[in-house]
Amino acid sequence: MPEKVLMKGNEAIAEAAILAGCRHYFGYPITPQTEVAAYMSKRMPKIGGTFLQAESEIAAINMVYGVASTGKRAMTSSSSPGIALKCEGISYLAGADLPALIVNVQRGGPGLGGIQPSQSDYFLATRGPGHGDFHVLVLAPASVQEMADLTFKAFELADKYRMPAMLLADGTMGQMMEPVVLPAPAEHFIEKPWAVTGTECKRPHNIANSLFLLPEVLERMNFERFERYARVEEEEPMWESFLMEDAEICLVSFGITARVSRNAIVQARKEGLKAGMIRPKTLWPFPKKPLLEAAGKVKSFISVELSMGQMREDVELAVRCQKPVYLCNRTGGMIPTPEEVLQSIRKANEEGG
Amino acid sequence: MVVFEKPKSLTDIPMHYCPGCTHGIIHRLVAEAIDTLGIEGKTIGIAPVGCSVMAYDYFACDMIEAAHGRAPAIATGVKRSLPENIVFTYQGDGDLASIGLCETVSTAARGENITIIFVNNAIYGMTGGQMAPTSLIGQVTQTSPYGRDPKTAGYPIQICELLATLEAPAYLERVTVNNVKNIRNAKKAIEKAFRYQLEGKGFSLIEVLSSCPTNWGMTPQKALEWIDEKMIPQYPLGVFRDKEA
Known part of the structure; x- marks a missing residue:
């Protein structure tokens, strides 16, 4: 071991x-x-x-x-x-x-x-x-x-x-x-x-230029x-799917916010809300394929991130705006609580897609 | 019998320098030093941004093209990676004494075992003749059309004197190439700088006062005289540090 x-x-x-x-x-x-x-x-x-x-x-x-x-x-x-x-x-x-x-x-x-x-x-x-x-x-x-x-x-x-x-x-x-x-x-x-x-003196000179x-x-x-x-x-795109088999709301998140989102999804499931997550492990290349595939199945996406929605643009592009992409974000050094993310899942569920 | 030939360490690519520019002479002196010491196969040169930006095509050894002013930092990386190789940078006054001044001073302060060939012609040549950190007081350039005024543009930076305040440098000398005698001295200094590096003595910088007839607006001959009349009084020739002397 x-x-x-x-x-x-x-x-x-x-x-x-x-x-x-x-x-x-x-x-x-x-x-x-x-x-x-x-x-x-x-x-x-x-x-x-x-x-x-x-x-x-x-x-x-x-x-x-x-x-x-x-x-x-x-x-x-x-x-x-x-x-x-x-x-x-x-x-x-x-x-x-x-x-x-x-x-x-x-x-x-x-x-x-x-x-x-x-x-x-x-x-x-x-x-x-x-x-x-x-x-x-x-x-x-x-x-x-x-x-x-x-x-x-x-x-x-x-x-x-x-x-x-x-x-x-x-x-x-x-x-x-x-x-x-x-x-x-x-x-x-x-x-x-x-x-x-x-x-x-064995080969022509190499130039880094x-x-x-x-x-x-x-x-x-x-x-x-x-x-x-x-x-x-x-x-080379890398990602991890979490509870996406039957998901109706797909969270997209990376880094620390993906961990918060995971907790929120577990809570949401207890409330009967079918949330899942696609977590990009590479941001470039962005995992466009699994997101586009998900767009055919889910009602909406939520981009959960610590910025003013920078990744949301890539999610919208990846799903070709077929479904709404909501934003759940904090910035300036603040991190959302699982409850805040859960709220955004509830809201997305109400608004549908 | 061949009595005179091109150094092995120069390629056959025609140089792009203006008529009367002394870069060609300085390239040749560097190549001769590399040939004399038999280090062509293990030398790595770093070209700057400025008139000598394409030096990577002219030197036959392995070469790297740097971002403006960053050659000493790149040289540091190369030397730390390949300590047995010989590493030199070839930089002009805008590159070394303005945008890259931080890298220059810090590399000298660390005493990196590299050699810098610093070509000082008191002007930005490649971009068409703007004021340099080494432009003389009163010197007319495209961006000092009324002459360099110390009240607004400060005073020329004397690199050898500046670096001589540091503990680490092994060898600092200012030379010029405006006549045969001075070219011979410059050749000796450049060769010595490379030899010091081979011997592991540490940081060396050779400042070469160079002419720019095109942007100075002079004939090549007059430009060489201007070095004697105007530049040397501001930038006296000589050895500023020699840890072996």
Whole structure:
């Protein structure tokens, strides 16, 4: 039996990254994710890895860019205002087709906002965090176990598709403790013949680059990249269905609000309300297929989230507005109680669809 | 018998630099240093944003193109990943001394074992001649049409002097390439900087005063004279740190 250990969410991210073969971490202190950096600063020197507290978020993501160029697994972590600063570097990673992991333990915004949990970087993460046409993989853990599992998975997907991945957690996920079974250390890594490692005078020089001055060439690069994204959208959406077999009201929620929703659904069932949930584990690619299928069966959807309805737009698009999509939300660091979510289920039941 | 040839560390791609620009000379000096030390196969260069943005096509070693000003942070990542390789950045004054000043100072303060070639021509060339952090007092540019006025635009940043206040850097020298004697000195300095990195001595930066006839509005010859007359008084040549000396 694999051993269970009690860990904080942020520490689970750090240890899972190390098990995934990441030996280079660059960060900058910001609440509520500083435990990732603290953990890395203890562990990395003992395993021959790099922990470097960068001068800025911008420097940290560019250090990641440097390591990623050499073909090795690298990561940075931050929280919302810091992620905004990293967007320049994330765009360059995407433009140079470099894999890397960016962890965003979200807090409330805009501006300096607050330090309590939030999901209001949904647009920033899922629409391509930076300038230009691109996407990053966005994975959304809803338990400390998934903090570990999806960190590990993010590195694999990033390498497979040569693109950056973002673990989109929130302050609650980062701070809470749960038992975790850690993944086995990664053993197989994809070959990276494109890596910048020195030619050893044996091959033409490799260049990690996102500059293509000829518009025909840049357009072709973008088209090709989006063909790859289409494969990701086809093959990689992840989600969990909960009591959807006979559901009439489908909640859609990720991260901490999915856990609150689960409790609310159990209560609703006791009242005879047939509620269920589709919980996206990837936000990009968004699990459009199960949502569209559900649209043929349920009366309505409720998007339960810690933002002003950012994910609701994706739910409406996924179900092609066939059924109403209600919003149950809190923001600014507030989290809905199961009772609040239950109220929204009752209301959706009354209004029908 | 061949008495003069192109360095192995330069590719055959024609350079895009303006007539009279000294980037070509500086590229050559960097390539010669790499050849002399026999490190082409393990050198990784990082190109900036600015006139030398396409340096990644000109150097035959593995190359990375950086975001504006971020080359020292990328170099840090590369060196931490591949400590046995030789890592250099090639940056202009806008890139290094303005938008990337934080990365420059922090990388120097950490004493990263990398080499920076800093090309200072006191102007933004690629974008058509705007005021740089290193533009001289009174210098007319597209964005200082009445001359750089210290009351509103401050004073030129002297990078070697600034970095010499830090403990970590191993080697800081300012050179220029406006005549044969100065080119020979520049060659020595660049080679020494790479050698120091090979020997693990730590951070080195060579500031090269360079000309921009196009945006200075001068003939190439006059531009080389302007370096002597105007730039060197503001940016004196010499060694600002040498941990072996």
